[in-house]
Amino acid sequence: MSATLQISKRELGADLNKMREQKRIPGVLYGFGIESSPIVFDYNLFAKAYLEAGESTLVNLDLEGKEHKVLIKDVQHDPVSDLVSHVDFYVVNLSKPIEASIQLRFIGEAPAVKSLGGTLVTPTSKLHVRALPEKLIKFIDVPLANLLTFNDSIRAKDIVLPEGIELVEYTGRTIAIVSAPREEEIEQAPEAAAVAAEGQPAAEAEKSSAEGKEEKKKPDDKKKAKE
Incomplete structure (x- = not known):
């Protein structure tokens, strides 16, 4: 089920900063079959819809009783507070495939990490695909169970995509x-232990030598005192 968000038309020239202070976000609605329109909507309701839909699944926008199927296209943030400051919504053509980047979700722990002490490296966090808008999903799951050794890898062609979703990028991408x-x-710990083991007798020998010199000085000091 798609996320839903109530929006309203926004007058051009309105004080955007004042809107944001009132927890209302300015935005733009554009795309298939409509003219670009300035809009405004509630911050908290948008946050809920964004969490549910991300940027790759449809959101139902309700504008004065009329529904629009959209993708969240551009989310801008305030450079100081990092709060959402502006959003673009793109109205899609439901009968035409579109391209989108879908977030990857890595599942489980790679055996080469757990058993061999390796480090998981994920050069990309999204996969570029094409599908009808209603076929798009929020996440593509990537199981890590086949990474048994340091020679194993998962490439774009290895990922099993849901029916109706087609990969549109280089299939050999890691x-x-x-x-x-x-x-x-690996060698750091043994070397540190060896240095510590070697350094301890040397330190003790130096201490003993210093104590011996101190003992030799004592008779001379007494002799000088008598004189």
Whole structure:
């Protein structure tokens, strides 16, 4: 079920900062079959819809009783507060496939991480696909169970996409690999222990030598005192 958001028309020239202070966000509605329109909507209701839909699934916009099927296209944030300051909504043609970037969700722990001490590397967080708007989803799941060794990898062509969704980027693109621990990290602990073990007798010998010198000085000091 698609997320729903109530919106209202916004007058051009209105004080946008005042709107934001009132927890209302200015935005633009544009796309298939409509003229571009300035709009405004409640901050908290948008946050809820955005959390549910992301930027790759449809949102139902209710504008004065008329429904529009849209994708959230551009979310701008205030550079200081990081609060949402402006949003663009794109009205889609439900009968025509569109391209979208869908967030990847990595599932489980790679055996090469758990058993071999490697580090998971994910060069990309999204996959570019094409589908009818109503076929789009929020996440594409990527199981990590096949990353058994440092030579294994997951590429775009390996990901199983839901029916109706087509990959439109380079199929050989690396999605996930596990990198081996660096040699210096492996050797660091033994080397540190060896240095500590070697340094301890040396320190003790130096201390004993210093104490011996101190003992030798004592008779001379007494002799000088008698003189």
